[in-house]
Amino acid sequence: MRKDYMIVSDTEVDETAFVADYWTKVWEKQGGPKSQVDQIPNKAEYRIMKPYLDRLQKPARILDGGCGLGDWTARLTQEGFSVVGLDLSVKTVAQLEDIFPDCDFQVGDIRETGAADNSFDAYFSWGVFEHFENGPQDCIAEALRVLKPGGYLFMSTPLDNLRHALRGTFAGKRAFEGESRFYQYRFTRAELSTELSKGGFDVLKLHPIHKRQGVLRSLHHEFKMPYEWFLTKGMSAALAPFVPGVFIAHMVLAVARKPE
Ligand SMILES: C[S@@+](CC[C@H](N)C(=O)[O-])C[C@H]1O[C@@H](n2cnc3c(N)ncnc32)[C@H](O)[C@@H]1O
Structure with missing residues (x-):
């Protein structure tokens, strides 16, 4: 597990x-919830999760852990x-x-x-389990507790991809010692699988996802191309299909199951 840090003005906040x-500030900056429910089916997470959800009897109970702008909760509620x-x-x-x-x-x-205990048929959580410095086990233990036996866990975290490994620590603490604090962990596929197994889950699949976002970040960090340029976005879209996920994907999505 590799740690990322961020610059802050006050390191004392709990x-x-x-x-x-x-996150409240991130969402405010983006204009708050806007109901972009229709975009959910286009997302990689949805395509991966859908075949498993199709096996559940509606209205199965699902937990959206760290729901952010709420579109996933709204979409799956609409689906019954x-x-x-x-x-x-x-x-x-x-x-x-x-x-x-x-x-x-x-x-x-x-x-x-x-x-x-044992009250949800499925639990999904995108980009949340990585935010606490003592690691993901508290999140994993609670997921195991609230899921029914046989219930599915779908969760994603940042991937410690080969680009990061080649480059060394992405935003190492040494870069801004004294004015930074822990921001998130990034995991290799093996590390995430080990954490979930340690927490009692059977790991079914690990999918590197969000390759385009990974290329975008690479063009920005390695080639200093601004994120907002059309050229940066266009090159990301054009290159992403040709770069292996383990090298460039921004996130890894795990599908796991609570043992029966
Ligand atoms: C990266 S955002 C992901 C939002 C949403 N899952 C999505 O994919 O659009 C992380 C969200 O998790 C929330 N969060 C972080 N830690 C949490 C925790 N321990 N319990 C509940 N929510 C949490 C944050 O407030 C934020 O809205």
Whole structure:
């Protein structure tokens, strides 16, 4: 597991408050929840998860851990599942309740959800388990507890891809000692699989995903091309299909199952 750090003005803020505040600001900067539910089926995560969800009897109960702007919760609710969207960001959840009145959004922590044991048929979480410096085991243990035996876990984290390995630590602490704090872990496929197995899950698949985002970041970091240039975006789209996922993918998605 490789650590990424970020520059901050105050290193004393409690970790959970830091994460909640950071994401609240990210979502505010993006204009808050906008209901982009129609875009969900185009996403790699959806294509991977769909065949498993199709096996569930509706209205199966699904947890969206760290639901962010809420589109996944809304989409799967529309499809007839009984979905709980859980997020640390109080402000974002309040906005989500206004925009999606028919959905169940709750403020909460995926490390301690308050849900009953064995109460969900499936649990998905995109880009959340990596945010705590003591590692992903608290998130994994809670996922195991709330899933029914045989329930599916779908989760993604940043991939420690070969580009990062060749380049050395992506944003090493040494670069800004004294004014930075832990931001996230990135995992190799083997590391993520080991963490999930250690936490009691049977790991079924590991998919490197978001290659285009990986190429975009490479063009930016290695070739100093601004993210917003059309050329950067165009080259990312054109090159991504030809670069192996393990070399360039930005995220890795794991499909795992709680033993029966
Ligand atoms: C990378 S964003 C992902 C958002 C969403 N899953 C998506 O794919 O669009 C991480 C989200 O997880 C939330 N989050 C981080 N740690 C959390 C925790 N321990 N419990 C609940 N939500 C958390 C953040 O507030 C943020 O909205």
